[in-house]
Amino acid sequence: xxxxxxxxxxxxxxxxxxxxxxxAGLREPFEAExxxxxxxxxxxxxxxxxxxxxxxxxxxxxxxxCSISQASASVMNELLVGxxxxxxxxxxxxxxxxxxxxxxxxxxxxxxxxxxxxxxxxQFPARVKCALLAWMAxxxxxxxxxxxxxx
Amino acid sequence: xxxxxVEAVRKDFPILTRTLAGDRPLVYLDSANTSQKPRQVVxxxxxxYLEHNANVARAMHQLGAEASAAFEAGRDKVAQFIGAPRRxxxxxxxxxxxxxxxVARVLGDDGRVSAGDEVVVTTMEHHSNLVPxxxxxxxxxxxxxWFDVTDEGRLDLDSHTLTERTKVVAVTWVSNMLGTINPxxxxxxxxxxxxxxxxxxxxxxxxxxxxxxxxLGADFVAFTGHKMVGPTGIGVLWGRYDLxxxxxxxxxxxxxxxxxxxxxxxxxxxxxxxxxxxxxxxQSVGLGAAVDYLSRIGMDQVAAHEQRITAYALDVxxxxxxxxIVGPKEPVDRGGAISFTVDGVHxxxxxxxxxxxxxxxxxxxxxxxxxxxxxxxxxxTRASFYLYTTEAEIDAxxxxxxxxxxxxxxR
Numbered sequence: 420x421x422x423x424x425x426x427x428x429x430x431x432x433x434x435x436x437x438x439x440x441x442x443a444g445l446r447e448p449f450e451a452e453x454x455x456x457x458x459x460x461x462x463x464x465x466x467x468x469x470x471x472x473x474x475x476x477x478x479x480x481x482x483x484x485c486s487i488s489q490a491s492a493s494v495m496n497e498l499l500v501g502x503x504x505x506x507x508x509x510x511x512x513x514x515x516x517x518x519x520x521x522x523x524x525x526x527x528x529x530x531x532x533x534x535x536x537x538x539x540x541x542q543f544p545a546r547v548k549c550a551l552l553a554w555m556a557x558x559x560x561x562x563x564x565x566x567x568x569x570x
Numbered sequence: 571x572x573x574x575x576v577e578a579v580r581k582d583f584p585i586l587t588r589t590l591a592g593d594r595p596l597v598y599l600d601s602a603n604t605s606q607k608p609r610q611v612v613x614x615x616x617x618x619y620l621e622h623n624a625n626v627a628r629a630m631h632q633l634g635a636e637a638s639a640a641f642e643a644g645r646d647k648v649a650q651f652i653g654a655p656r657r658x659x660x661x662x663x664x665x666x667x668x669x670x671x672x673v674a675r676v677l678g679d680d681g682r683v684s685a686g687d688e689v690v691v692t693t694m695e696h697h698s699n700l701v702p703x704x705x706x707x708x709x710x711x712x713x714x715x716w717f718d719v720t721d722e723g724r725l726d727l728d729s730h731t732l733t734e735r736t737k738v739v740a741v742t743w744v745s746n747m748l749g750t751i752n753p754x755x756x757x758x759x760x761x762x763x764x765x766x767x768x769x770x771x772x773x774x775x776x777x778x779x780x781x782x783x784x785x786l787g788a789d790f791v792a793f794t795g796h797k798m799v800g801p802t803g804i805g806v807l808w809g810r811y812d813l814x815x816x817x818x819x820x821x822x823x824x825x826x827x828x829x830x831x832x833x834x835x836x837x838x839x840x841x842x843x844x845x846x847x848x849x850x851x852x853q854s855v856g857l858g859a860a861v862d863y864l865s866r867i868g869m870d871q872v873a874a875h876e877q878r879i880t881a882y883a884l885d886v887x888x889x890x891x892x893x894x895i896v897g898p899k900e901p902v903d904r905g906g907a908i909s910f911t912v913d914g915v916h917x918x919x920x921x922x923x924x925x926x927x928x929x930x931x932x933x934x935x936x937x938x939x940x941x942x943x944x945x946x947x948x949x950x951t952r953a954s955f956y957l958y959t960t961e962a963e964i965d966a967x968x969x970x971x972x973x974x975x976x977x978x979x980x981r
Contacts, residue, residue: 424591424926425922425923425926428922429919429977434978459934460918460933460934460935460949461934461935461939461942461948461949462918462948463948483948484916484918484948485916485917485918485919486916486918486919486978487918487919489916543922546918546922549918
């Protein structure tokens with residue numbers, strides 16, 4: 420990959436989120452906590468979800484990994500906290516489509532906001548997993564927390 | 571640079587003349603992961619497939635005889651290359667991991683490791699020389715113990731005492747992460763004193779310096795073809811013949827039998843007992859060509875070049891502010907892999923930025939998570955060198971690291 424593509428991946432927005440992550444740290448209360456690992460590179464995240472009447476009241480996390488995985492967790496926190504679980508899952512789907520689109524998918528800024536900065540990452544198959552790590556952890560946690568709320 | 575002509579060697583590796591996106595020349599510093607292949611190896615395999623291809627040992631036609639001879643010739647060459655007293659001590663596997671799994675499995679099946687016994691490894695092991703022993707000890711109820719590593723990245727042989735309970739000591743000769751060359755002869759001495767078998771993971775050793783398994787005195791030595799300018803898909807387990815002859819088979823299937831009825835089977839002698847199914851035939855031809863190639867250059871020359879380049883790279887990296895080497899910082903008892911961290915930049919981001927400059931390195935835990943944990947890092951970036959690596963490439967690495975630091979505003 421050439422230098423131009425690397426610039427497409429390391430957008431200013433991503434580096435900003437990497438240096439100043441939003442919502443980082445593990446907080447109480449929470450209904451579900453998960454730990455996800457990217458086995459190929461060792462990136463890790465512990466993530467807690469607090470739901471309140473079908474809304475995502477908090478997503479707190481402790482993550483260790485590259486700038487892409489860290490920035491992705493930060494952007495995800497911004498996007499999901501305050502949304503309904505249903506809206507959150509829709510946002511996840513849109514983000515996943517962008518990441519798995521090999522750079523061919525036009526990002527929807529209305530839905531993804533800062534998340535559109537990850538469009539460049541989609542051109543690097545090896546890094547897509549980094550961008551999705553936090554999201555997959557959230558999906559897992561929210562499924563567990565929802566089951567908890569329903570029971 | 572008497573003796574080793576790097577520029578002449580590089581001409582045998584067409585891939586090294588490639589330019590990458592952005593018209594940058596490839597700087598391949600990932601040879602501990604897999605080495606590049608010289609024309610001689612690729613052409614030998616091509617000739618085999620195009621002119622001699624057949625299955626081995628069971629085809630009664632001329633091609634079958636040619637293929638069998640070619641396959642077994644690979645074994646002869648490997649045996650000679652590592653100083654094996656007998657050619658039938660060389661077992662072909664699909665890689666070093668399989669070779670190590672084979673030993674761990676059959677030692678357990680033979681009852682040589684059982685409840686109450688102890689298997690000793692080191693915190694320096696690649697997962698492939700750790701997980702098989704975890705599986706063995708879990709399966710048998712034996713205990714897994716280990717030698718720890720000092721802050722300098724050397725094995726601390728006083729951190730564990732071998733006893734009569736110790737049945738196996740499994741140790742890497744050269745750390746794939748730290749580059750440390752371990753005192754394997756001393757470990758063999760201590761292990762044999764208490765009657766334990768010694769299994770050496772030589773994956774990073776056989777490619778880098780002359781190896782004589784008879785002089786080493788270990789009981790098993792495992793390595794892989796693709797790190798020594800050979801093809802993927804072939805690994806080697808060398809084992810003392812008397813031991814191999816006593817051990818039960820690993821996988822069952824064709825080629826490993828003596829005779830079979832519906833209720834019972836008797837097994838072939840080593841090495842075939844441990845080579846079920848169609849073996850890596852073309853790969854043996856390729857590995858034979860690889861061994862010829864390395865022998866023609868001379869493993870002494872390969873080792874001396876590795877030492878020179880590693881010393882040069884250590885100098886370059888030490889001088890870079892914000893760069894920390896994880897592992898021995900002096901080129902003493904040290905192989906050609908250097909892991910490092912860059913302050914303020916995650917290793918994956920380092921590797922990505924280096925790649926954008928044409929410099930290919932590895933980032934991550936290098937299949938040595940416990941060792942990374944030992945040094946308090948989640949991952950590192952690793953540059954590794956081989957007989958075709960030049961000082962100019964090390965300079966390119968240094969420049970690309972400086973570029974990475976300014977890109978991330980770390981310096």
